[in-house]
Amino acid sequence: MTVGFIMMCHTALDRAAQVARFWAEGGAPVVIHVDARVTAHDYKSFKKALADLDNVSFSRRYKCEWGTWSLVAASQAAAEQMLERHAEVRHVYLASGSCLPLRPLKELTDYLDARPFTDFIESVTTTEVGWTVGGIDIERFTLRFPFSWKKQRRLFDRYVEFQRRVGFKRRIPSGLVPHLGSQWWCLTRQTLSAILQDPDRPLYDRYFKRVWIPDESYFQTLARLYATSIESRSLTLTKFDFQGKPHIFYDDHLQLLRRSDCFIARKIWPRADRLYQTFLSKNAESSAMAEPNPAKIDRLFSKSIERRTRGRPGLYMQSRYPKKDHENGKTSAPYSVFHGFSDLFENFDGWLAKYVGARVHGHLYAPERAEFAGGERMFNGCLTDDPVLRDYNPRAFLTNLIWNSRGERQCFMFSPRDNQANNWFTATDPNAQISVITGAWALPLSRMNENFATIRREAARLQKRELEHLEILRSMYVKARVRIWTVADFIENPMEPLQTIIDEISPRATRRLTEAPQMVELTGFRQFLQNLKNQGMQPLVMGDFPLDAGEERNANRRGRPYLVK
């Protein structure tokens, strides 16, 4: 008993001939269907190339268009020819011209001999398939499709929509339960002949002629009527991507294909010389009787589909430039923004770097230059500290910085003095942790050696910027983890908020904070605020600064790091 192959060919006929020869010389009869659109010249030379093999025959030619009945008609004709001419055939295998056998024919026949009554045909009910293109599954069987999906897409879509609206439904012949599946099957003589010789076949054929993509449903549905034991899977390894196109195999897939232990793979790039050479050579060895195991290939292809549909979060590049709110990750990794901290504490970045396993930068958006950690002039990916270059595209600067340092958390200082262009971007980025001490910007001003009028102007400017930023941070669109304190509240109890922030940055570090960062000199700050008021500027963001509170606290605590239980 043996297996017979039906090959559906339309391009790369030289490769199809090679494969047909491989099977035929191995003793398996082959019936070839060649698309009627192939030129007479090509057809003739194809036939001639196989003329020396008496178990290769050619079936009646149909003009095959994707998704139409012609494909089923062609396979019916070829199957009939196969059953009629080759009585020794027990299994009939439907393959295409771009299929490639991965294991010796002997192993396939042994495999089938061990399962003499099993039909290998992927056949699942419409409710269970998730792979149909265009969202049309059961409607394939109940609507009419007179227009070509490839060439008349608009008409096709509109007519489907129209039928849905009108509520049109075709009646499915009684006894049929619509099933779908890969069109590459391997059926037993019993099942196949029952389908082809069914007295009701004209009725079924008439019905399926108007079903959409009948090659994925005709045999899949009818096999359910007659088969004694269906293995609902295809013996052909074929993978489709999100657009319903088959993945193609190249020379560099050789090892992957070899290890998959599948019998036949589709579809092979016609110029993949090494694949054809290796797998069609006479002495190809393989692991005997192994079950097909395409898991590795599945993984490769599902990864590539994800790359195409979801992309790498936070990456902006020449072929991935998501529009606003479609980023799927505005940035590639979590990062922290510390607003006002460097004004309230001396050497805050140095202190922070000790407690978190992260890269702590200074004011990345400072007007003078980007203050990279450690005073570096450049950073990963050749980002420079040049402020003009940075401010030319501040958003790209941030997304680049985060992308370039994948695997290491980034923290940076911020204040109203810095470039504010990214405020909306960071506020709406779920990766951002933004901690704000409002009004801290006034501390350096209070110690500035400058005319008070100048200071007041600067204070007014910074306060305005901070209020604008706060408005963003309090809007309903915020996706970042935002915490806001006034400077007055923060100096009341600095350790608790710091501990919370640091726990969030490195949750596994159970170490408690033992040493507080050094607060700056607060003496005279209250008076400074009062002076601002006296000069006609209303300080709005510092919170409720109690009279002389700053002086008192400083007198007690300055110069001595406090410990926390």
Add this chain to the structure above:
Amino acid sequence: MGLRDLVRLRRKRRLKQVRAFRKRRELSPLSNRTAQIRPGDVLVFVTARNERIRLPYFLRYYRDMGVRHFLFVDNNSDDGSAEYLAEQEDCSVWTTTASYKASNFSIDWMNWLLRKYGTGHWTLTLDPDEFFVYPFCDTRPIQALTDWLDTYGIRSFPAMLLDMYPKGPIDAKPYREGQNPLDIACWFDAGNYMIKTNPEYRNLWIQGGPRARIFFPDAPKNAPSLNKIPLVKWERGHVYLSSTHMLLPRGLNQVYDTIGGEMASGCLLHAKFLSPLTEKVEEELERQQHYAGSREYHAYARTISKEPDLWCKWSEKYINWRQLEILGLMSKGNWA
């Protein structure tokens, strides 16, 4: 985008075609072997001027990739480039003494040759110092890529310009004929590129890299564009607008995904910073034939006299396309 804009863009496209048609007279064939071109061949289109020393490796690189025919415009070389190319079996050569600048930096000539010989083919429009890298280029010939693009109905393929540079002063290591320029200029900037969209033509505008960082830190807006679409399935109505940065019709510029996914893309390794650069810069400044009053060359001249080192400790050393893929400079898309 209103009707008026569509009409305007169409007019612009037609004007470009007319320009290309008129400029055809500036080209005189030195050796025309285009009869050898077979359907399905991938073709390379190049304008070269005094690049003789680079040509042997350039040809070898693209022949190995599977390119079947080269169409060169030789713009008044005096180093024997044209004669060398005319000897090559797979090259067709046109010569011209006309102005590079007046031909819109050679794009008019390219548009003409592309229309005449490229129609129906996958075409690569390049400079002699550009080396195309695409996903799997180490194991699959370029026909594998173009066949794949065909099955998806993709008509154009982007490849960002990636400036390559040597470590140390640019003129320190001389380039020998036939040598792989990437053996000397093997460093690049991995992650300082800035992208904007150009709503008019729907292309991305990419800037950055060493040229922005060293030569244009004060005027980043003037830094050279790095976005390129060199590989196009050419049809009669297509035109390049300015260099190979963008095309019309605009659909060809939409080579990027806007809802988060990644489309397939490659890179053009740009081995410009290679000796003898100083001479070249001087010569080009004298000619004054480059874009925007040759401001790029002015910037080079200012800096190069100080013997700059483009290299820094964050520079990446080029290994292969997979490295560029991991760095996010190019993508496999759904090609596996």
